[in-house]
Amino acid sequence: MSLWNLKDLLVLNLSDNSLVGSLPPDFGNLNHIWFIDLSRNHLSGSIPSTVGDLQNLAYLSLAYNELQGSIPESLGKLISLVYANLSNNILSEGEIPSKGPFLSFTSQSFMGNEELCGDLLFRPCMTRFFHQSRRSKLLLIIFVPLGASLMALASIIVFMLRRRGNRNVPTQAESLPARTTLARISYIEVERATQGFDQCNLLGSGGYGSVYKGIFPNGMVWAIKVFNLQIEGAFKSFDSECEVLRNLRHRNLTKVITSCTNLDFKALLLEYMPNGSLEQWSHSDGYFLNMIQRLDIMIDVASALEYLHHGYATIVVHSDLKPSNVLLDERLIGHVSDFGLAKLLGEGESIAHTRTLATMGYIAPEYGTVGLVSRRCYVYSYGIMVMETFTRKRPYDEMFKENLSMRSWVYNSLRAAPEEIIDVTLMEPEEIDFQKKLLCVSSILELALHCTTETPNERLNMKEVLANIKKIKLEFLRK
Template sequence: MTFVLLWIRHRKGKRAPPQAESLSTVRRERISYNELLQAADGLSESNLIGFGSFGSVYKGILSSGTIIAVKVFNLQQDAAFKSFDTECEALCSLRHRNLVKVITSCSNLDFKALVLQYMPNGSLEKYLYSHNYFLDIRQRLSIMIDVACALKYLHHGCSSPVIHCDLKPSNVLLDEDMVAHLRDFGISKLLGEYQGDLYTKTFATLGYIAPEYGQDGLVSTKCDVYSYGIMLLETFTRRKPSEFEEDLRLKQWANYSLPDAVIDVADTNLVPPIDNHVMKKLDCVASIMNVALDCCSESPARRTNMKDAVGMLQKIRIQLLAC
């Protein structure tokens, strides 16, 4: 009898870890379809705050008082199903202070949505192009360092490199402290352990696409570096890549003016002539643009990597603090 009792206790002890794992899974936060509808006022137009690649984003308030963003996928687009799965797989496994946090997901046959961390200050695009908002040099640099840190994590800090594939100002969101968070992984790619690149038919936003991506569908981490370089130029010139036509492009326009005529390409509101440190700040802007041009070289092999880009931009930030 003693032997039997000891044997039963031993078997129960072996089963304990799976039971504990099951309990933790049950306790994980879940939000039902009805809760989401109630939180976002039935997904009314008054709660609409933006659009993603494959759906719309609504502001919502949970019964707990937590403010959320609800990304609802447009299931009339065939690609939306794959996009939902891609974002779930990517974002649920990624953890970084400069990535938009996924709280949970909600999915049934007719409805797919992601519940995301709410960003009260909107997008970088809003701050660059709205007349009601303004970012100074330090704020712009801080935001772009945040984005670079997110890419450094995706490219070098994950078990397998993740390529975002659609970097642009509208995909950079700002929290209450103006810390930048990268969003919209709907067309992101995950490289295998021994892959340096891959081929895809997915198309990103014109103006930010690396040449090898647009022409041949060849995707690597260097494609993100190129897009980042274009966005870095855009942030400090306040000129969209789509503004340029024919053979002239944003990076060529900036390159023609460096280093002697940086004031001609920098955002006119960025360094007022009456600023006591105007020359030092213009030197910093020129240095930032040189980093951007290193990122968006035509040849992928000549582009810098995000580790080095972060280091160079952080050195420039130290110089700016002295102004």
């Protein structure tokens, strides 16, 4: 039976998958449905006009797909609709309706569709002004070329001023490409959302800038990564994140919402992660993750890396994988973040050279000595992070010096006394499940050792790592 023939279906949530294809006319057969979320897939084609038959529909999200064409007029006839999100598609051809349920929608529902126009997007439709009379047609003939000339002249002036190093010339806020933007945003909006970049909203600082919590007038909360443009490499880091994240879609990657940039200011608006970082949960007092939570987060990270290394058209290597760059949402789901040092490996390319130094302790031997970057390099970083998560020891702890490293410590102890290196808060010798937990963590650390061999070719790849750690979790749950 076809999904679209389930006429009594009330809720349909297939978001964050890799669904392809188009929405059929049968879409309108779901007579009783009130909630539909098909966001973050690869759906294409147009939105069928039969959507207007879903008279009980209250929630509709088709965001982050590749839908084309116009918004069907029938959508405005949905009397029960209170929320719709069509953002980040390739919708075009026309004005956003301004009647019916559309009266209660905001610009967030439609941003990222560059060809749409209307008051909600602050982009008036040209037809409204220029195609009503012969006079307006004449104005169009005169002013469009004139406007183009003025824009070209302005671009030349801005370019020349930039070349002269004049950093005080304001420009419009620029957005990332359509697939990743929800809205254009100004510096003033960012400043207000962070209360003037107040320290009370500071979430953390890194090598190229700081991240603030931003609360916007519509109630949305975003993390705002502000780049310190006085630091060498900040411009390149900003460009790298934009380049890497513009088309990546995975539930375990931190999503970029939009950007704000002018000659003096560059910032990215990111998904806000209310539970902070894995670093915080691993090493701060008052925070604790149980066995399953730690396993799940490591699976989340492995899933993200498997996608970056094997599931995307271009190989993406993160270049700075560590617990502080793994952020946790409200359900403690892990999201890999901070792609400022990321590298894209071209077609047929599996190894590249870099002069950029990542965080000591997590970098593979070949990275630190000759600057070689490859997928296997970050399998190594992942292995070190797994060790840290289950031992609660940082790889740059003062105990690791001279001939003792995180890996050699785990290698030697795992065979002699594994219980002595496992995080003491994770298991107590007298508890019933002690042996079960000991076996599970021993298997995890053994997997981490296979990720961190000296020779890159002897390391597992992320497909193998992901399959193995999922198997370890299943074994733990069975016993």
